[in-house]
Amino acid sequence: MSDSTAIAQTPHGTHEHPPYQRHHFESMDQQVDATGFAMWLFLLTEIMFFGGLFTAYLIYRNWYFPAFVAGSHQLNIFWGSLNTLVLISSSFTMAMGVWCAEMRKQGALVLCLVLTFILGIGFLGIKTIEYKEKFEKHHVPGLHFSVKSFVDPASDPDIAQYHDKPLRLDMARHTELYFFLYFAMTGMHALHMIIGIGILGFMIFRARAGAYTTGHITFVENFGLYWHFVDIIWIFLFPLLYLISRHG
Amino acid sequence: MSSTIVSLPDQSTARIPKTNFITKENGLLSWLLTSDHKRIAILYLISITFFFFIGGAMAGLIRLELLTPQSDLMATDTYNKVFTMHGVIMIFLFLVPSVPATLGNFLIPLMLGAKDLALPKVNLLSWYLYVVGGIMVLYTMVSGGVDTGWTFTTPLSTHYLNTNVISTGLAIFVAGFSSIFTGLNFIVTIHKMRAPGMTWFRMPLFVWAHYAASILMVLGTPVLAIAIVLVLLERTVGIGVFDPTKGGDPLLFQHLFWFYSHPAVYIMILPGMGVISEVISTFSRKRVFGYTAVAFSSVAIAVFGFFVWEHHMFIMGVSNYSMLVFSLLTMLVAVPSAIKIFNWTFTLYKGSITFETPMLYAFGFMGLFTIGGLTGVFLASSGTDIHLTETYFIVAHFHFVMVGGMLMAFLSGIHFWWPKITGRMYPEKISQLAALITFIGFNFTFFPQFILGTLGMPRRYAAYPPEFQILNVFSTAGATILGVGYLLPILYLTWSLKYGEIAGNNPWQATGLEWQIQSPPLTENFIEIPIMDHDAYDYEWLERQNQKEKEVTSVG
Numbered sequence: 001m002s003d004s005t006a007i008a009q010t011p012h013g014t015h016e017h018p019p020y021q022r023h024h025f026e027s028m029d030q031q032v033d034a035t036g037f038a039m040w041l042f043l044l045t046e047i048m049f050f051g052g053l054f055t056a057y058l059i060y061r062n063w064y065f066p067a068f069v070a071g072s073h074q075l076n077i078f079w080g081s082l083n084t085l086v087l088i089s090s091s092f093t094m095a096m097g098v099w100c101a102e103m104r105k106q107g108a109l110v111l112c113l114v115l116t117f118i119l120g121i122g123f124l125g126i127k128t129i130e131y132k133e134k135f136e137k138h139h140v141p142g143l144h145f146s147v148k149s150f151v152d153p154a155s156d157p158d159i160a161q162y163h164d165k166p167l168r169l170d171m172a173r174h175t176e177l178y179f180f181l182y183f184a185m186t187g188m189h190a191l192h193m194i195i196g197i198g199i200l201g202f203m204i205f206r207a208r209a210g211a212y213t214t215g216h217i218t219f220v221e222n223f224g225l226y227w228h229f230v231d232i233i234w235i236f237l238f239p240l241l242y243l244i245s246r247h248g
Numbered sequence: 249m250s251s252t253i254v255s256l257p258d259q260s261t262a263r264i265p266k267t268n269f270i271t272k273e274n275g276l277l278s279w280l281l282t283s284d285h286k287r288i289a290i291l292y293l294i295s296i297t298f299f300f301f302i303g304g305a306m307a308g309l310i311r312l313e314l315l316t317p318q319s320d321l322m323a324t325d326t327y328n329k330v331f332t333m334h335g336v337i338m339i340f341l342f343l344v345p346s347v348p349a350t351l352g353n354f355l356i357p358l359m360l361g362a363k364d365l366a367l368p369k370v371n372l373l374s375w376y377l378y379v380v381g382g383i384m385v386l387y388t389m390v391s392g393g394v395d396t397g398w399t400f401t402t403p404l405s406t407h408y409l410n411t412n413v414i415s416t417g418l419a420i421f422v423a424g425f426s427s428i429f430t431g432l433n434f435i436v437t438i439h440k441m442r443a444p445g446m447t448w449f450r451m452p453l454f455v456w457a458h459y460a461a462s463i464l465m466v467l468g469t470p471v472l473a474i475a476i477v478l479v480l481l482e483r484t485v486g487i488g489v490f491d492p493t494k495g496g497d498p499l500l501f502q503h504l505f506w507f508y509s510h511p512a513v514y515i516m517i518l519p520g521m522g523v524i525s526e527v528i529s530t531f532s533r534k535r536v537f538g539y540t541a542v543a544f545s546s547v548a549i550a551v552f553g554f555f556v557w558e559h560h561m562f563i564m565g566v567s568n569y570s571m572l573v574f575s576l577l578t579m580l581v582a583v584p585s586a587i588k589i590f591n592w593t594f595t596l597y598k599g600s601i602t603f604e605t606p607m608l609y610a611f612g613f614m615g616l617f618t619i620g621g622l623t624g625v626f627l628a629s630s631g632t633d634i635h636l637t638e639t640y641f642i643v644a645h646f647h648f649v650m651v652g653g654m655l656m657a658f659l660s661g662i663h664f665w666w667p668k669i670t671g672r673m674y675p676e677k678i679s680q681l682a683a684l685i686t687f688i689g690f691n692f693t694f695f696p697q698f699i700l701g702t703l704g705m706p707r708r709y710a711a712y713p714p715e716f717q718i719l720n721v722f723s724t725a726g727a728t729i730l731g732v733g734y735l736l737p738i739l740y741l742t743w744s745l746k747y748g749e750i751a752g753n754n755p756w757q758a759t760g761l762e763w764q765i766q767s768p769p770l771t772e773n774f775i776e777i778p779i780m781d782h783d784a785y786d787y788e789w790l791e792r793q794n795q796k797e798k799e800v801t802s803v804g
Contacts, residue, residue, distance in 0.1 A: 022368075023363070023364075023772070024362065024363035024364035024365075024368065024772070025363075026777065030440060030441070033440050034366040034367075034436050034437075034439075034440040034441065035366075035367070037436050037439060037440060038366060038367055038370075038432060038433075038436045041432050041435060041436065041466060042432060044466065044467070045428055045432070045466055045467070045469070045470045046470070048466075048467055048468075048470035048471050049470035049471070049473055049474050050474075051470075051471065051474075052470075052471050052474030052475060052478070052504050053474060055500075055503075055504070056478075056489055056500060059497070059500060060489075060495070060496075063495075064495060141485075141486075141487050141488060142485040142486040142487050142488065143485070173494065173495065174494075174495040176488060176494055176495075177488060177489065177494060177495050177496060180487040180488055180489055181489070183487075184478070184481065184487065184489075
């Protein structure tokens with residue numbers, strides 16, 4: 001039938017496509033445009049996902065402000081700041097990585113990805129140190145949670161510098177909610193980091209084989225967007241969780 | 249019903265095109281690993297039909313139990329599980345993906361003049377996620393079920409039940425991502441993959457409706473995901489964010505849950521409205537009246553839809569002032585919905601109407617959706633809501649919109665595009681009968697429930713006072729008729745796969761780009777990318793096109 005002859009004539013090689021252009025796109029521009037747009041949309045869904053947690057945080061922080069202040073005093077600002085620095089540096093190396101891919105510098109790209117990888121691991125390492133301290137002090141919600149540091153701050157040498165007043169028991173109990181949100185939000189963030197580090201490992205492998213220095217950098221670029229997004233989430237988490245009592 | 253527009257090729261010589269997306273490759277793997285949006289649509293169609301019949305069987309059990317006032321067919325606990333599974337399956341595994349994942353998947357690239365969706369692999373991934381979610385729901389069913397109701401109300405779901413909340417929650421989480429990816433794919437495709445000349449206001453209204461629904465999927469579903477994660481964390485490690493004894497607030501769960509689950513009903517209904525726009529226009533041979541208004545009303549429903557969720561919580565102790573605001577906002581949704589109904593009606597006015605099956609279903613939709621929508625206004629006014637909520641009035645309202653509306657639209661669309669998808673016609677007479685049976689059965693089933701609701705029969709109980717029995721008997725009898733109405737299409741549509749008449753490219757003489765190519769289409773849809781040089785629903789353009797073809801053949 002006419003249709004089958006038409007198929008035979010269907011131009012598949014009439015205009016030159018780069019090998020990495022998918023068959024259903026008319027041009028490379030369209031492909032880059034569409035995948036980039038899709039990535040931004042995906043990040044939008046991620047914002048909505050974290051949005052639920054931020055809403056919960058907003059409400060409970062307003063209700064139980066003293067408990068949230070006391071809870072935030074338990075976090076170590078040194079480790080928190082260091083981690084912020086580590087993460088921002090990793091965003092810088094990632095951005096450099098995208099640039100290297102664009103410039104087709106294979107060696108530099110691998111280096112950037114490895115650095116990003118190491119900094120990501122470093123972030124998780126520091127986070128582990130912080131989590132461990134919470135376990136030791138019974139500040140993990142749902143798991144032998146102890147309000148001792150909040151009803152009797154004098155007993156806890158770590159927070160001596162803040163001169164906190166003891167909280168009444170009913171308010172002190174709500175520090176558990178603070179720690180729940182702390183673990184849920186940083187945990188969800190760490191989960192995104194772990195996924196990101198996993199993909200980074202895969203990318204280092206592929207970059208060494210020269211996969212991203214062919215001029216087709218969509219994957220590196222979109223992963224970069226993801227990595228910066230995870231970074232930005234932390235930029236919001238840090239002041240919200242660590243610096244509650246530090247304003248005005 | 250004497251006049252029809254069906255224009256079939258000469259059946260003695262007509263053949264299905266030898267090369268098409270179905271025959272291109274063979275074997276199970278060529279389907280399971282496909283990235284062709286049309287094949288994925290068919291995978292979806294098979295899987296959602298499977299779950300529809302499981303959910304439908306549950307509905308049958310519910311109606312059978314309610315035939316008598318006592319709880320005698322099953323224990324009350326079992327009844328709780330049955331209606332929960334009915335809700336979970338029908339909402340998350342049937343209604344949400346019904347039109348978008350099947351017809352939308354199949355048609356959006358065709359309507360836009362594209363070769364595929366923007367992200368074909370993500371499309372396939374979304375089907376696999378759906379299947380994983382579905383299997384988890386089946387696992388839940390065989391391993392003891394869940395009895396929270398599909399709403400997972402805390403603290404019932406977190407503290408008081410020992411059923412499989414966790415596996416159901418995970419199933420919905422996974423199926424939710426399937427829906428996110430579908431929506432994301434549609435938005436990117438509609439933005440970036442339109443053929444030359446296909447401007448926003450030349451797109452078929454089907455595409456506009458899917459665009460609006462996709463916005464809801466992309467923005468709403470992640471919030472449901474986090475709400476479910478919090479419920480699961482509450483159950484597993486007891487973190488307390490919804491637990492009042494720890495200072496948490498169960499209402500927060502309601503806010504998060506309904507922030508998705510109210511827009512979710514628009515995710516379900518909007519694509520159906522898209523189908524109706526196409527069908528009404530085609531079978532009255534007129535451009536949809538007020539095209540722009542209908543297009544924007546879809547977007548308006550999506551936008552308003554995000555600001556009405558609290559009307560599910562009027563009796564849960566929210567403040568009177570917010571009740572006032574949400575009551576008003578909820579009534580606002582009636583405006584764009586009414587715009588649609590009025591515009592479809594005006595499209596019919598002075599049109600050359602014919603009564604093929606899709607049109608019959610579309611008429612069913614218009615009537616039933618109007619009733620469902622207007623009873624929604626009763627429920628939006630907080631005064632009547634306090635009386636009617638948690639009664640069968642809610643059940644009837646919801647089913648008028650979802651079954652009377654969405655399911656009618658789904659069946660309308662399936663019949664309408666069946667010739668395009670399979671290359672063969674469905675048998676017309678029996679399917680008109682099925683449409684009629686569905687309509688009658690539906691009204692018998694659900695209209696009595698409005699009365700039961702106003703009389704005060706609560707939902708979600710296996711037993712009820714004996715004076716409600718007669719109306720319940722009506723309802724159960726209706727459900728039986730409805731069941732026949734749903735079985736028929738399965739039978740004759742399967743039959744038509746082999747024995748249906750050859751449809752040809754454009755049996756309905758419709759104007760969409762999908763009708764200008766062979767049926768079933770080629771894997772890459774178009775031999776060359778079309779250029780859109782006319783508005784949507786331009787029947788004069790089609791006439792000229794047919795004229796041209798005739799001249800070519802007569803000269804040739």
